[in-house]
Amino acid sequence: MSGHSTYEPKSAVGKWFESRLPIMGLIHSSFVVFPNPRNLNYFWTFGGILAFMLVAQIITGVVLAMHYTAHADMAFNSVELIMRDVNYGWMLRYLHANGASMFFIAVYVHIFRGLYYGSYKAPREVLWILGVIIFLLMMATAFMGYVLPWGQMSFWGATVITNLFSAIPGVGEVIVSYLWGGYSVSNPTLNRFFSLHYLLPFMIAGVVVLHIWALHVPGSNNPSGIEKKTDKDVLPFHPYFTVKDAFALCCFLMVYVWFAFYIPNFLGHADNYIEANAAVTPSHIVPEWYFLPFYAILRAIPDKLLGVLAMFGSIAIMVVVPWLDTSKVRSGSYRPVFQIFFWLFAINAVILGWLGSKPPEGMYVVASRICTVYYFAYYILVLPLLGLFETPKSLPASIADSVLGKGGSGSAMASGAASSPSTKG
Amino acid sequence: MATTHASASAEPTRRDFLFIATGAAGAVGLAATIWPFISQMAPDAATIAAGAPVDFDLSPVAEGQIVKLFWRGKLIFVRHRTAAEIKAAQDTDVTSLRDPEADSARVKPGKDQWLIVYGNCTHLGCVPLGNEGAFHGWQCPCHGSVFDTSGRIRQGPAPINLPVPPYAFTSDKAIRIG
Numbered sequence: 001m002s003g004h005s006t007y008e009p010k011s012a013v014g015k016w017f018e019s020r021l022p023i024m025g026l027i028h029s030s031f032v033v034f035p036n037p038r039n040l041n042y043f044w045t046f047g048g049i050l051a052f053m054l055v056a057q058i059i060t061g062v063v064l065a066m067h068y069t070a071h072a073d074m075a076f077n078s079v080e081l082i083m084r085d086v087n088y089g090w091m092l093r094y095l096h097a098n099g100a101s102m103f104f105i106a107v108y109v110h111i112f113r114g115l116y117y118g119s120y121k122a123p124r125e126v127l128w129i130l131g132v133i134i135f136l137l138m139m140a141t142a143f144m145g146y147v148l149p150w151g152q153m154s155f156w157g158a159t160v161i162t163n164l165f166s167a168i169p170g171v172g173e174v175i176v177s178y179l180w181g182g183y184s185v186s187n188p189t190l191n192r193f194f195s196l197h198y199l200l201p202f203m204i205a206g207v208v209v210l211h212i213w214a215l216h217v218p219g220s221n222n223p224s225g226i227e228k229k230t231d232k233d234v235l236p237f238h239p240y241f242t243v244k245d246a247f248a249l250c251c252f253l254m255v256y257v258w259f260a261f262y263i264p265n266f267l268g269h270a271d272n273y274i275e276a277n278a279a280v281t282p283s284h285i286v287p288e289w290y291f292l293p294f295y296a297i298l299r300a301i302p303d304k305l306l307g308v309l310a311m312f313g314s315i316a317i318m319v320v321v322p323w324l325d326t327s328k329v330r331s332g333s334y335r336p337v338f339q340i341f342f343w344l345f346a347i348n349a350v351i352l353g354w355l356g357s358k359p360p361e362g363m364y365v366v367a368s369r370i371c372t373v374y375y376f377a378y379y380i381l382v383l384p385l386l387g388l389f390e391t392p393k394s395l396p397a398s399i400a401d402s403v404l405g406k407g408g409s410g411s412a413m414a415s416g417a418a419s420s421p422s423t424k425g
Numbered sequence: 426m427a428t429t430h431a432s433a434s435a436e437p438t439r440r441d442f443l444f445i446a447t448g449a450a451g452a453v454g455l456a457a458t459i460w461p462f463i464s465q466m467a468p469d470a471a472t473i474a475a476g477a478p479v480d481f482d483l484s485p486v487a488e489g490q491i492v493k494l495f496w497r498g499k500l501i502f503v504r505h506r507t508a509a510e511i512k513a514a515q516d517t518d519v520t521s522l523r524d525p526e527a528d529s530a531r532v533k534p535g536k537d538q539w540l541i542v543y544g545n546c547t548h549l550g551c552v553p554l555g556n557e558g559a560f561h562g563w564q565c566p567c568h569g570s571v572f573d574t575s576g577r578i579r580q581g582p583a584p585i586n587l588p589v590p591p592y593a594f595t596s597d598k599a600i601r602i603g
Contacts, residue, residue: 156551156567159545159549159550160549160550160551161549162550163548163549163550166549166550177467177468178463178466178467179466180468181466181467181468181469181472182468182472182497182498183468183472183476183498183499184497184498184499184500184545186472186498188468188469188472278495278498278500279493279495279500279544279552280552281551281565281566281567282566283554283566284566285551285566285567299568299582301582302581302582303582303584304548304549304582304583304584305584307582360568360569361569
């Protein structure tokens with residue numbers, strides 16, 4: 001985590017410690033004096049929100065693990081005991097369950113922010129790829145966590161997702177039985193999922209450290225997409241961005257606790273309050289809302305192997321986005337044609353999510369196919385071709401100019417002012 | 426390393442040999458270390474032992490009824506087919522199927538009324554609902570695969586028919602699965 005360390009310990013103990021482990025200097029240069037572009041809008045506060053959510057999930061999760069029993073015969077009952085008998089157990093569980101949803105809301109805003117403002121472009125490709133890895137780890141963690149209460153949705157969700165691997169030709173069935181530790185989803189499966197559900201958040205924390213490290217090499221992108229050049233373009237992280245991040249976090253937390261305390265089961269499924277039964281699949285099985293767009297892509301394709309490949313491919317393709325986008329202009333604010341395709345892409349993703357919650361029949365299947373085609377076309381056709389044909393707006397000379405409008409034309413001012421309301425991710 | 430010597434000849438040196446031998450031994454050791462960590466994921470001895478054959482009495486199963494039972498933790502359907510269901514299964518043009526298999530190959534000779542198949546959809550493992558779908562066999566609630574009265578895939582994403590587990594008739598009205 002680069003940045004100029006100007007940290008000078010005042011006390012003798014501080015000097016003694018800093019000369020042996022310069023961690024206070026590292027924190028000082030990374031989160032106190034670190035120069036951030038002065039024009040960051042509220043979409044840049046979601047990184048901090050995500051860091052908070054990771055810590056919140058780890059703390060509530062570690063405590064829940066103290067009361068939970070990872071056994072197929074006892075897991076469901078132990079969750080009910082957490083809800084009824086453990087002091088504040090209901091609160092801890094609802095905070096953890098809704099915390100997962102809030103984590104995904106924040107990460108989707110964070111990802112769409114990156115897609116709109118071109119945060120994946122050079123020199124931030126590695127930063128972006130580390131983010132995709134975090135997203136994948138989050139998905140694995142959330143999936144395994146949802147299995148732990150051992151309700152009907154847990155069991156059948158686990159069955160469907162592990163069966164995805166049976167699509168691999170030849171070795172698929174063997175791989176699936178190795179994932180299960182048996183011939184079906186059963187106690188060994190629950191045990192290993194609990195172990196991994198406990199492990200993966202710490203792996204996420206490790207990759208988050210790399211993500212922040214990679215971020216602090218070039219520093220944050222910003223709404224203008226222009227690199228910082230002079231001291232006029234930047235403000236120190238503290239107090240300007242610590243305060244902004246803290247304010248955004250407080251607003252976000254209000255939504256989070258509103259869910260946890262007022263509508264704690266709104267995002268869940270009633271079927272998961274029925275204990276797992278290997279003989280009956282719930283009549284309408286859907287994954288948690290944050291997986292629905294990918295689930296819709298899986299179901300849009302009438303072939304098992306191709307459907308599975310398309311679903312994994314829809315996430316894997318994000319790794320190569322930095323090289324698919326040929327435009328030299330980073331920020332979508334200065335790309336009028338890109339904006340149209342981007343918002344279509346965002347709406348398309350929401351529609352895919354809605355389609356994923358619908359039964360796989362009739363018009364829903366047709367619509368899923370159209371949306372799946374656009375999802376991939378955006379990455380494979382739109383991003384490469386748009387950079388070649390689109391004429392971007394003229395860029396301001398510097399970040400300071402984009403904010404203050406001086407030296408720039410009226411249009412630069414207008415686009416700078418308009419950038420906030422027009423960039424809801 | 427060998428090339429740092431002035432006499433860099435084409436002949437491999439003792440150092441080259443040691444380098445490759447060490448690397449090879451290390452690779453074998455690494456593989457031997459990793460293997461137990463992979464192998465432990467497989468079904469354990471107790472799970473395999475629990476796969477002993479199960480006996481099932483067919484006499485209480487009424488015509489038209491589908492009964493579920495478990496063998497090795499896997500769901501199995503026992504279906505007592507009606508004459509119409511048998512006829513529908515036998516009259517199907519086998520060549521038109523995604524996974525071509527004659528009905529006679531999926532039941533025991535002379536026991537056309539008894540269809541015994543695994544009860545998890547071959548797409549992603551959900552339990553299909555009996556007597557549902559266009560062919561009145563099964564329909565999967567998850568992704569819409571439709572099976573006929575022989576348990577063969579007819580519509581939807583499932584790639585193959587519901588497999589027939591290993592079983593044999595121990596008497597006229599009893600089977601042993603496994």
